[in-house]
Amino acid sequence: MNISKMYPKPHPQTAGRVIDGEAVLILADSSEVNVLNQVGSRIFELANGNNSVEEISETIAGEYEISREQADADVREFLLQLVDQSVIILDEKEEDE
Amino acid sequence: SVYEKPAVIHRELMESIAGCK
Numbered sequence: 367m368n369i370s371k372m373y374p375k376p377h378p379q380t381a382g383r384v385i386d387g388e389a390v391l392i393l394a395d396s397s398e399v400n401v402l403n404q405v406g407s408r409i410f411e412l413a414n415g416n417n418s419v420e421e422i423s424e425t426i427a428g429e430y431e432i433s434r435e436q437a438d439a440d441v442r443e444f445l446l447q448l449v450d451q452s453v454i455i456l457d458e459k460e461e462d463e
Numbered sequence: 464s465v466y467e468k469p470a471v472i473h474r475e476l477m478e479s480i481a482g483c484k
Contacts, residue, residue, distance in 0.1 A: 406469035
């Protein structure tokens with residue numbers, strides 16, 4: 367599944383807040399609280415419906431000075447994990463302002 | 464900080480946080 371052109375955004379049943387660089391997510395559906403590490407939190411922050419997966423990978427590669435290939439692979443794997451846990455959803459269109 | 468692979472580092476059920484002469 368090619369998700370690079372898709373726009374991730376928080377699931378309607380998920381509430382999240384970034385505190386000291388760590389995202390704390392409350393998942394209403396599963397009654398879970400999840401905490402993401404710093405890079406995961408940054409990805410969640412960028413997953414606001416206005417950035418495509420491709421753009422998020424590019425940002426992560428630039429900010430953390432890693433290769434684009436590694437960023438692509440890690441961001442994609444992480445986002446699919448979050449989709450699987452109903453933390454985010456993937457939209458085919460950019461979020462309207 | 465140094466790059467580390469993105470991950471969920473902690474997961475907890477809300478019931479265990481909220482809990483209840």
